[in-house]
Amino acid sequence: MWFYKLLFLAVALLIGASFSSIGVPAGWLLGGLLAGIFYGLFIRAFDFSGWPFQLALALVGINIGLMMEPELFQQLIQYLLPLFITLVLTLLTGLFLGILLDRWTNLDRRTAFFCTIPGGASEVIAISSDYGADQRIVASFHTARITMFVLIIPFGIGMIYGEGNMDVQTTAQLLPTGLQISFFAVIIVGSYVLNRLISFPGGILIFSIALGFLGSEFVVNIGEVPAYISGIGQGFIGAMVGVRFERSTVVRLKSIGAASLKVLGLYLLSSLGIAVLFFWLTPLSYLTSLLSTVPAGAAEMASTAVALQLEPTLVASLHIIRVVSIFIVLPFLFKLLMRD
Template identity: 45%
Template sequence: MGSKLLFFTTSFLIGWFFQWVGLPAGWLLGALLTGMVWSFFIDKLIFRSELFTLSLALVGVVIGFMVVPEEVWAYRTLLPAFLLSLVLTLIGGIALGKLFGKWTKLEGNTAFFCCLPGGASEVIALSERYQADQRIVAAFHTARITLFVFSVPLIVGVGSRANAVPIIEEPQGLWADGGLIGLAFCLAILVFFLSRFLSFPGAPMFVAILFGFTAHQLAVPDYAMPNVVMGMAQVLIGSLIGMRFDRKTVKELKRIGGASALTLLLYVLMSIGLALIFFVLSPLPFYTTLLAIVPAGAAEMASTAATLQLDATVVATLQMLRVLGLFLALPFLLKWFAKKPIKS
């Protein structure tokens, strides 16, 4: 327990320092780097998956405070562009899986599950049922998520900085800020317990956004959630993702060879291309579309949007819809592209 507390304290301090010196998405990147360094050189710590659920809920509560109902209704105009990007994402993931299998000589199901664009935990678990090499699937998805969480916020932060307005947090009083922080954690804990009864993709964040929005509109309409709450959520997320990227992951990727690095690079380029298509077809700024379209986590991308003063609500909405769309399409993808497991 003591070592985990020390780890999170260190992650928070480094994340705060990165944010203070002006590094884009400093909370997230500082914690991510801390987790990676800690797992490689200090100690490999194991955390329960519920802790990530809590961080999702915390991000959702903060985004709920930012929701403007009129803007949410306007998101319906984005549906055609989103559906096109979803279809292209699925096609791109399947094509990358075919190339990945050809380059590495991996068994077909292993390459297929490696390149499915999203829902890493569920995809990894499902891959075992189809007799894929779960170690390689887990290593590839860990590397994919780590790469996106590191590179995309950095790209968006640097690219959007020229037009950014400095974030000035309005003083609300120490008691008000303390009460809002307590409210955010109480709502996140409530969502955490309720999420056990909700099985649809993105449930914790979706419910947390509703709770945060309701609390803001009905209880504290004149107050904004302190920025440090999103910072703490990003520290949790970055720390957990960074800790997963360990020596074992690198060993599995090395076993595959350079094809894994090339496939990951193509994943990034594909995501940027899809964001460009979405940008052309929608009224959203390019960097918002990039955060909304990349096959990475909703919490990571939405929290980055919030800290960079982009539209975190639309980013969270489209990311959750992407994951939901993937799981609706998954039975058909498995039927068409995955080999049926051999019954023993």
């Protein structure tokens, strides 16, 4: 089984590298995603939950940490109020869409609610069964939502606004140095251990960002890392997300009917609107605002921000705050929704 998984990842990275080399926006990420979708639909699906996905998260997180500047902490303070406002709107939107999905389909209310929670997909799927929801439907809906956003946003940003293909290697260095390899290995292991000790949604991503920043800023100067190292992490994320979109996902979405397409479309439109509000309330560009507020997963949007060079550390930080906040208020939202 592992041979076929490794073969699949190698093919996904090859496609991602090819996409990046010809100028496709966020080529590594989209190449891996499309390869994953094709594999899942027509060949076979693989499960990369657990440490393989965490390894990919850590690889992306370290590269974000290397780009991080100390001034980010001062910037975050000015974004907390706009983030709170848009977070409340995002939560209310998810709640409203859950009510619509409940009314438009024969799904039970618990399942409909968990299908539209704008939190981390992996974490929502994992706990949905504890609340009595149908985990298979929840997983299918969130997989479709994440896939839709990761497909649309990089292409939209790159093709419409011309800010794609920031993955191109700009340095003559082709291979990482021994120091860089050791640095990445230590940070990955440290992030994994910390995440086991102190677990919370998106934990390994934030730990790897923090350790990558602290290690490169105060411990050792590892120099400029080859750009394809970040691309490999993005390719892994894309492949592991895309391969979840397999035939059973399509079948389950069909069982819900046209309502699933309506709700996904409303999710997209509301996300574009909430990003406009965040854009008005902050000095950020609309593109960065969109990546920072769209409920499409911290890892996926952070990877997109890295690929397009649109404030990846800020995007990742705001998404982590969003996901953690949602899980804090989740029990109260659930009680509210389950009232007649």
